[in-house]
Amino acid sequence: MKTGDVSELTLRRYPRYLHCLRKLKQSGLEYTSANELSRQLAVHETQIRKDLAITGLQGTPKIGHRITDMERAILTYLGWNKLRISFLVGVGNLGSAILGYDFYKETGIQIVAAFDTSEHKIGLAINDISIFGLDSFSKMAKRMKAQIGILTTPSEVAQKVTNLMVESGIKAIWNFTQHPLSVPSDVIVEDVNLYAGLAVLTRKLIAKE
Amino acid sequence: MKTGDVSELTLRRYPRYLHCLRKLKQSGLEYTSANELSRQLAVHETQIRKDLAITGLQGTPKIGHRITDMERAILTYLGWNKLRISFLVGVGNLGSAILGYDFYKETGIQIVAAFDTSEHKIGLAINDISIFGLDSFSKMAKRMKAQIGILTTPSEVAQKVTNLMVESGIKAIWNFTQHPLSVPSDVIVEDVNLYAGLAVLTRKLIAKE
DNA sequence: TAGATTGTTAATCGATTAACAATC
DNA sequence: TAGATTGTTAATCGATTAACAATC
Numbered sequence: 001m002k003t004g005d006v007s008e009l010t011l012r013r014y015p016r017y018l019h020c021l022r023k024l025k026q027s028g029l030e031y032t033s034a035n036e037l038s039r040q041l042a043v044h045e046t047q048i049r050k051d052l053a054i055t056g057l058q059g060t061p062k063i064g065h066r067i068t069d070m071e072r073a074i075l076t077y078l079g080w081n082k083l084r085i086s087f088l089v090g091v092g093n094l095g096s097a098i099l100g101y102d103f104y105k106e107t108g109i110q111i112v113a114a115f116d117t118s119e120h121k122i123g124l125a126i127n128d129i130s131i132f133g134l135d136s137f138s139k140m141a142k143r144m145k146a147q148i149g150i151l152t153t154p155s156e157v158a159q160k161v162t163n164l165m166v167e168s169g170i171k172a173i174w175n176f177t178q179h180p181l182s183v184p185s186d187v188i189v190e191d192v193n194l195y196a197g198l199a200v201l202t203r204k205l206i207a208k209e
Numbered sequence: 210m211k212t213g214d215v216s217e218l219t220l221r222r223y224p225r226y227l228h229c230l231r232k233l234k235q236s237g238l239e240y241t242s243a244n245e246l247s248r249q250l251a252v253h254e255t256q257i258r259k260d261l262a263i264t265g266l267q268g269t270p271k272i273g274h275r276i277t278d279m280e281r282a283i284l285t286y287l288g289w290n291k292l293r294i295s296f297l298v299g300v301g302n303l304g305s306a307i308l309g310y311d312f313y314k315e316t317g318i319q320i321v322a323a324f325d326t327s328e329h330k331i332g333l334a335i336n337d338i339s340i341f342g343l344d345s346f347s348k349m350a351k352r353m354k355a356q357i358g359i360l361t362t363p364s365e366v367a368q369k370v371t372n373l374m375v376e377s378g379i380k381a382i383w384n385f386t387q388h389p390l391s392v393p394s395d396v397i398v399e400d401v402n403l404y405a406g407l408a409v410l411t412r413k414l415i416a417k418e
Numbered sequence: 419t420a421g422a423t424t425g426t427t428a429a430t431c432g433a434t435t436a437a438c439a440a441t442c
Numbered sequence: 443t444a445g446a447t448t449g450t451t452a453a454t455c456g457a458t459t460a461a462c463a464a465t466c
Contacts, residue, residue, distance in 0.1 A: 033447065062445080197399050205380060205397060
């Protein structure tokens with residue numbers, strides 16, 4: 001299996017394939033093909049074949065692939081077949097929204113605890129996830145071997161909380177703030193950048209005027 | 210000015226430039242250069258020059274650019290210098306979080322009304338934005354000439370609400386649901402795909418194991 | 419002047435698509 | 443068999459980077 005040299009463009013396509021595969025499975029099919037995915041998703045069939053080849057999946061000429069095999073190949077390649085303990089920091093509206101998602105079933109990412117500094121939030125729970133004081137973060141993260149930190153704090157404290165996460169053994173940070181984070185080279189940061197999407201949206205609007 | 214043939218990769222870089230320019234301005238500088246942005250953002254200087262050229266901006270050799278000129282050029286190119294009326298549908302946690310953002314000052318996108326079907330939300334307000342029943346959407350959108358629809362409903366009703374938005378004259382939809390939307394060719398859809406980001410994050414984690 | 423910068427043209431790199439042999 | 447599919451190699455396309463002349 002490849003290490004880390006796959007393009008992000010490829011990685012970002014996999015969830016779309018998974019989504020489509022689930023729909024096809026729900027419609028009662030057992031097998032499907034790169035051609036069929038290509039029609040459904042408007043992605044070139046050769047590109048789908050190449051993306052699938054990266055996961056190690058092999059198909060059968062004329063038949064295609066068993067849908068469950070395709071799903072498993074992609075899930076395994078992305079690491080979505082394994083449980084990953086995640087902690088969320090910052091239980092504002094956005095944090096609460098993220099706590100409401102059920103990522104676990106699809107991605108293996110389980111948010112097991114949330115943290116905030118606001119006294120009146122500590123002790124509450126959202127979607128069965130308890131909210132703790134931020135001062136408990138480090139000890140809990142180390143004990144539970146949390147891998148992923150979800151950062152939904154105000155931007156002003158983003159770097160401070162990031163440092164705490166890094167010190168506590170967090171290996172990847174899903175950053176919902178606008179603040180560009182500094183981390184050691186062995187820690188992964190994935191930024192959710194809403195403004196990038198808005199730039200695309202408004203520019204397309206302008207181009208039509 | 211170019212029409213719509215600029216790559217999305219380029220468009221997605223502009224907000225990062227803006228963010229950096231604001232920081233430089235705050236630090237008291239009046240002028241800066243592509244070289245300086247390149248150092249701060251780890252983007253190749255030639256790429257920054259090309260991106261800036263697209264906006265029509267011209268600099269002065271040896272000096273660089275006046276920061277306010279750069280900002281204005283990018284804002285104008287993205288259409289972030291103009292007010293755009295936006296309506297949000299679906300005031301759950303995610304919708305509430307989006308209502309809490311102040312996009313207006315940075316992007317010109319002003320969320321002027323929110324809509325939901327839940328009786329006990331109608332009449333409330335979040336961040337000074339009133340929540341109305343979904344049945345008022347069409348009339349209000351037409352009257353106020355809403356351009357942008359923000360879709361934060363459950364996936365199951367995403368297409369239904371999208372149809373309502375399109376019928377009501379909405380020209381661009383910012384889609385926070387997982388549902389792939391069908392729209393006429395003159396309506397723009399920008400998907401916020403959290404799962405794509407998670408695929409990148411977990412794959413990078415795996416590659417390090 | 420020399421150094422730093424701009425803006426453009428050429429080269430490189432990487433991603434996508436085309437072409438095609440192999441096969442059930 | 444013929445048609446549909448796989449998987450790979452070659453070609454194309456587009457984005458990024460290098461090179462360099464112009465300039466304040």
